[in-house]
Amino acid sequence: xxxxxxxxxxxxxxxxxxxxxxxxxxxxxxxxxxxxxxxxxxxxxxxxxxxxxxxxxxxxxxxxxxxxxxxxxxxxxxxxxxxxxxxxxxxxxxxxxxxxxxxxxxxxxxxxxxxxxxxxxxxxxxxxxxxxxxxxxxxxxxxxxxxxxxxxxxxxxxxxxxxxxxxxxxxxxxxxxxxxxxxxxxxxxxxxxxxxxxxxxxxxxxxxxxxxxxxxxxxxxxxxxxxxxxxxxxxxxxxxxxxxxxxxxxxxxxxxxxxxxxxxxxxxxxxxxxxxxxxxxxxxxxxxxxxxxxxxxxxxxxxxxxxxxxxxxxxxxxxxxxxxxxxxxxxxxxxxxxxxxxxxxxxxxx
Amino acid sequence: xxxxxxxxxxxxxxxxxxxxxxxxxxxxxxxxxxxxxxxxxxxxxxxxxxxxxxxxxxxxxxxxxxxxxxxxxxxxxxxxxxxxxxxxxxxxxxxxxxxxxxxxxxxxxxxxxxxxxxxxxxxxxxxxxxxxxxxxxxxxxxxxxxxxxxxxxxxxxxxxxxxxxxxxxxxxxxxxxxxxxxxxxxxxxxxxxxxxxxxxxxxxxxxxxxxxxxxxxxxxxxxxxxxxxxxxxxxxxxxxxxxxxxxxxxxxxxxxxxxxxxxxxxxxxxxxxxxxxxxxxxxxxxxxxxxxxxxxxxxxxxxxxxxxxxxxxxxxxxxxxxxxxxxxxxxxxxxxxxxxxxxxxxxxxxxxxxxxxxxxxxxxxxxxxxxxxxxxxxxxxxxxxxxxxxxxxxxxxxxxxxxxxxxxxxxxxxxxxxxxxxxxxxxxxxxxxxxxxxxxxxxxxxxxxxxxxxxxxxxxxxxxxxxxxxxxxxxxxxxxxxxxxxxxxxxxxxxxxxxxxxxxxxxxxxxxxxxxxxxxxxxxxxxxxxxxxxxxxxxxxxxxxxxxxxxxxxxxxxxxxxxxxxxxxxxxxxxxxxxxxxxxxxxxxxxxxxxxxxxxxxxxxxxx
Numbered sequence: 001x002x003x004x005x006x007x008x009x010x011x012x013x014x015x016x017x018x019x020x021x022x023x024x025x026x027x028x029x030x031x032x033x034x035x036x037x038x039x040x041x042x043x044x045x046x047x048x049x050x051x052x053x054x055x056x057x058x059x060x061x062x063x064x065x066x067x068x069x070x071x072x073x074x075x076x077x078x079x080x081x082x083x084x085x086x087x088x089x090x091x092x093x094x095x096x097x098x099x100x101x102x103x104x105x106x107x108x109x110x111x112x113x114x115x116x117x118x119x120x121x122x123x124x125x126x127x128x129x130x131x132x133x134x135x136x137x138x139x140x141x142x143x144x145x146x147x148x149x150x151x152x153x154x155x156x157x158x159x160x161x162x163x164x165x166x167x168x169x170x171x172x173x174x175x176x177x178x179x180x181x182x183x184x185x186x187x188x189x190x191x192x193x194x195x196x197x198x199x200x201x202x203x204x205x206x207x208x209x210x211x212x213x214x215x216x217x218x219x220x221x222x223x224x225x226x227x228x229x230x231x232x233x234x235x236x237x238x239x240x241x242x243x244x245x246x247x248x249x250x251x252x253x254x255x256x257x258x259x260x261x262x263x264x265x266x267x268x269x270x271x272x273x274x275x276x277x278x279x280x281x282x283x284x285x286x287x288x289x290x291x292x293x294x295x296x297x298x299x300x301x302x303x304x305x306x307x308x309x310x311x312x313x314x315x316x317x318x319x320x321x322x323x324x325x326x327x328x329x330x331x332x333x334x335x336x337x338x339x340x341x342x343x344x345x346x347x348x349x350x
Numbered sequence: 351x352x353x354x355x356x357x358x359x360x361x362x363x364x365x366x367x368x369x370x371x372x373x374x375x376x377x378x379x380x381x382x383x384x385x386x387x388x389x390x391x392x393x394x395x396x397x398x399x400x401x402x403x404x405x406x407x408x409x410x411x412x413x414x415x416x417x418x419x420x421x422x423x424x425x426x427x428x429x430x431x432x433x434x435x436x437x438x439x440x441x442x443x444x445x446x447x448x449x450x451x452x453x454x455x456x457x458x459x460x461x462x463x464x465x466x467x468x469x470x471x472x473x474x475x476x477x478x479x480x481x482x483x484x485x486x487x488x489x490x491x492x493x494x495x496x497x498x499x500x501x502x503x504x505x506x507x508x509x510x511x512x513x514x515x516x517x518x519x520x521x522x523x524x525x526x527x528x529x530x531x532x533x534x535x536x537x538x539x540x541x542x543x544x545x546x547x548x549x550x551x552x553x554x555x556x557x558x559x560x561x562x563x564x565x566x567x568x569x570x571x572x573x574x575x576x577x578x579x580x581x582x583x584x585x586x587x588x589x590x591x592x593x594x595x596x597x598x599x600x601x602x603x604x605x606x607x608x609x610x611x612x613x614x615x616x617x618x619x620x621x622x623x624x625x626x627x628x629x630x631x632x633x634x635x636x637x638x639x640x641x642x643x644x645x646x647x648x649x650x651x652x653x654x655x656x657x658x659x660x661x662x663x664x665x666x667x668x669x670x671x672x673x674x675x676x677x678x679x680x681x682x683x684x685x686x687x688x689x690x691x692x693x694x695x696x697x698x699x700x701x702x703x704x705x706x707x708x709x710x711x712x713x714x715x716x717x718x719x720x721x722x723x724x725x726x727x728x729x730x731x732x733x734x735x736x737x738x739x740x741x742x743x744x745x746x747x748x749x750x751x752x753x754x755x756x757x758x759x760x761x762x763x764x765x766x767x768x769x770x771x772x773x774x775x776x777x778x779x780x781x782x783x784x785x786x787x788x789x790x791x792x793x794x795x796x797x798x799x800x801x802x803x804x805x806x807x808x809x810x811x812x813x814x815x816x817x818x819x820x821x822x823x824x825x826x827x828x829x830x831x832x833x834x835x836x837x838x839x840x841x842x843x844x845x846x847x848x849x850x851x852x853x854x855x856x857x858x859x860x861x862x863x864x865x866x867x868x869x870x871x872x873x874x875x876x877x878x879x880x881x882x883x884x885x886x887x888x889x890x891x892x893x894x895x896x897x898x899x900x901x902x903x904x905x906x907x908x909x910x911x912x913x914x915x916x917x918x919x920x921x922x923x924x925x926x927x928x929x930x931x932x933x934x935x936x937x938x939x940x941x942x943x944x945x946x947x948x949x950x951x952x953x954x955x956x957x958x
Contacts, residue, residue: 055791056791057787057788057789057790057791057792057795058788060632060787060788062628072797073797073809077795078791078792078795079787079795080785080787080788080795080796080797080798081795081796081797081798081799082628082631082797082798082799083797083798083799083800083801084624084627084628084654084800085624085650085651085654085800088620088621088624088651090621090624091579091616091620091621091622091623091624091625091628092624092625092627092628092631093628094579094614094621094624094625094628095577095579095614095624095625095626095627095628095629095630095631095632095636096628096629096631096632096787097628098577098579098612098614098625098628098629098634098636099576099577099628099629099630099631099632099633099634099636100632100633100634100787100788102788103632103787103788120617120618120620120621121617121620121621121624123617124616124617124621128614316614317612320609320612320613320614321607321608321609322608322609322611322612323603323606323608323609323610324606324608327576327577327610327611327612327634328576328629328632328633328634328786330576330610332574332752332753334610335571335574335576335601335610336571336572336574336747336753337571337572337600338747338749339746339747339748339749341600342572342745342746342747343744345568345745346556346558346744346745349558349559349560349744350384350556350557350558350559
């Protein structure tokens with residue numbers, strides 16, 4: 001296969017409010033396996049950012065190490081990217097966010113990255129409610145080291161070698177709910193209709209927005225007996241609702257479309273429109289989300305969609321009362337107290 | 351003929367950890383400082399919250415020697431647990447002040463020591479009703495007694511108490527009462543002369559007294575740090591606490607009341623350094639502070655910062671290792687770990703401050719250096735410097751000085767630039783240009799990664815490109831040799847076949863040892879190293895002497911190894927003078943070790 005992407009794009013490609021086509025949101029050509037779920041997620045990120053008319057250079061894309069963490073190279077080519085160390089993307093994202101609160105932080109991680117080596121940082125970035133989108137591309141296995149079970153592999157799920165995993169899985173969405181994440185969603189890489197609005201809503205959420213995306217590994221974990229294969233997920237997926245993200249400016253034309261669903265008002269007046277399917281889920285109620293997730297698990301179902309949102313969420317900057325201005329924009333005159341203040345300090349130390 | 355020891359003796363306080371003795375002992379030391387007499391206090395404390403023995407040494411030196419000196423002239427012992435050891439540590443003819451509320455055990459009586467019993471507990475129980483006050487004021491009572499015996503001016507103590515309790519004026523009167531109770535007891539009960547005297551001098555000039563950690567915290571404020579991420583660990587914790595204290599006064603937005611800084615207490619050291627790297631990558635000056643165990647954890651990230659070339663500032667307040675070692679004792683034993691932090695071929699820039707003024711200056715300067723060189727800068731202080739008060743020259747800031755942000759391209763520069771390559775060596779100094787995320791809509795974005803990449807930041811496993819990049823990093827290393835602080839040479843011309851080389855907190859005692867040995871007609875040339883990579887003059891200094899004594903506070907002669915490794919210095923030439931018992935090295939120790947090496951060629955005088 002070729003690793004050179006044609007520069008040609010159809011001249012009639014639709015443009016967004018910035019005058020950009022999706023081309024401006026693409027990255028380098030993917031080197032992941034053909035059919036990798038992660039590439040579908042990259043496509044959803046591209047589409048969501050395009051549709052929301054986000055200036056690509058105002059996005060910082062960060063990741064750890066692993067197949068999933070390679071994907072930021074493949075989307076948003078005009079954004080600064082940061083491929084940090086294994087599992088430690090959340091800390092780099094936290095520092096970056098503290099330095100400049102005005103960018104959009106898109107963190108991408110994998111199940112090895114976030115559920116094992118980086119579990120500590122995953123837990124604490126939720127605790128701090130850092131304003132970022134955190135997508136776990138969850139395939140239940142280690143692709144780069146050729147197919148070992150990860151901590152999210154279901155007990156009994158079989159690897160390519162046919163060996164059943166003896167250990168209980170870590171449920172990333174359940175964990176995020178338990179830890180108090182202010183936005184929790186779950187989706188499937190093969191379901192762009194659901195995933196794109198979820199990413200849009202996550203971008204709009206002023207706090208930690210977590211999306212656990214089941215993303216089959218076509219090479220090492222797309223076999224019979226795996227619970228993270230394309231076939232298995234398609235057969236066992238149960239959506240909480242049909243999701244649509246309605247930007248503020250389109251409110252008048254779309255918010256009254258159906259009337260049978262629920263409109264979740266975001267902080268800036270935009271909406272997440274839910275065509276409700278799951279009777280036992282109230283997305284404002286964390287306990288209800290936890291119950292729904294557990295009930296689905298008991299039925300061997302994978303519950304997808306928006307699980308929980310706290311529309312009153314405030315982020316880390318609010319908690320620690322950081323300046324409204326980006327800290328990296330402050331100049332020496334605002335940062336350095338100068339010699340006369342220092343002389344006063346010297347005086348106090350004599 | 352008997353002579354009084356005027357302004358030249360050591361007082362040691364033996365207390366129980368957690369009983370509030372620290373402020374009383376500090377009051378004693380600060381009062382001597384205010385009388386214009388050079389003084390250096392050292393807190394010797396256990397890794398324990400409450401209950402174990404703790405000591406506080408105060409060295410008073412008319413000559414201005416500020417290193418630790420062994421041998422106690424006056425022991426103030428209010429800890430029964432450590433009393434047998436404390437009695438033994440007093441020099442013959444010295445003094446032993448104890449709480450005589452309880453009778454001293456006969457086994458603790460030494461014929462050659464003068465005993466001064468003061469019923470501290472009895473006095474406090476009689477005079478104060480509150481149980482906490484009864485305990486706290488025991489310490490103030492002995493300070494009052496010492497003031498009377500040694501000659502501390504009472505008015506100085508009163509002023510210090512007024513300053514200490516500014517805003518809590520109710521506490522001043524009972525403290526003064528406690529001081530007077532101690533002084534009065536001495537007047538009423540003791541009438542024999544003490545040969546230790548304090549006399550007012552004018553020997554401290556405009557010097558200040560502060561600990562190194564506070565100086566680092568203040569330096570970070572002046573250096574423009576805005577994002578601080580940390581994980582508490584002794585002995586570095588007070589660096590960030592000091593930064594926060596100063597920032598709360600100096601960095602509040604006057605309109606909104608919000609903070610022009612962000613401090614995040616991380617979940618561990620790995621996260622702390624990750625946050626610092628993320629913030630620096632995003633254009634904010636950021637730092638963390640830690641100690642050896644934390645530095646170990648940070649190694650992986652430091653390798654990333656070195657290879658991806660991200661400015662990073664880290665203050666390593668060293669303590670005794672390995673492992674948990676002795677967490678509250680001092681050492682200079684993280685040198686090699688820091689110099690080569692992380693796997694692969696890495697070299698990290700180190701700074702070695704030796705007093706609070708340098709802590710302030712080097713911390714402030716570290717942010718310039720980090721951005722100039724786009725690499726981690728590790729400040730190597732230690733517990734002795736960080737947690738003890740030191741007499742120091744005052745802090746200085748030149749208002750004309752501008753932060754040097756290094757090679758950062760703004761939107762306009764990017765617009766005018768025909769081609770941007772993040773790792774292109776445009777100027778031939780190994781230092782490349784960077785951009786801050788969000789700068790330009792279409793130009794200047796790049797991918798930061800720990801994997802090999804080409805000059806345009808694109809991932810590559812091409813061996814030649816990898817080697818080219820590694821060679822450029824070495825070129826940058828060479829550039830750094832002339833940018834980092836140059837070593838301090840104590841004289842311009844070589845006068846001796848022997849050189850002495852030292853760094854950091856060994857400086858106080860090394861200078862004293864040089865001074866004392868020169869009085870014995872043995873002179874040495876001396877150099878103080880202030881940074882790694884070594885400036886060319888360090889190699890010249892070694893090459894121009896027959897022997898060079900390398901003074902350091904670790905077992906394995908880590909700086910010596912670094913000198914041999916990086917300068918190809920002859921191992922036979924470099925003679926180690928080591929100290930690794932967790933206590934600051936003394937001048938006596940240095941003289942003894944050098945003497946052993948040189949005798950019988952030279953006869954050296956021996957101090958004390």
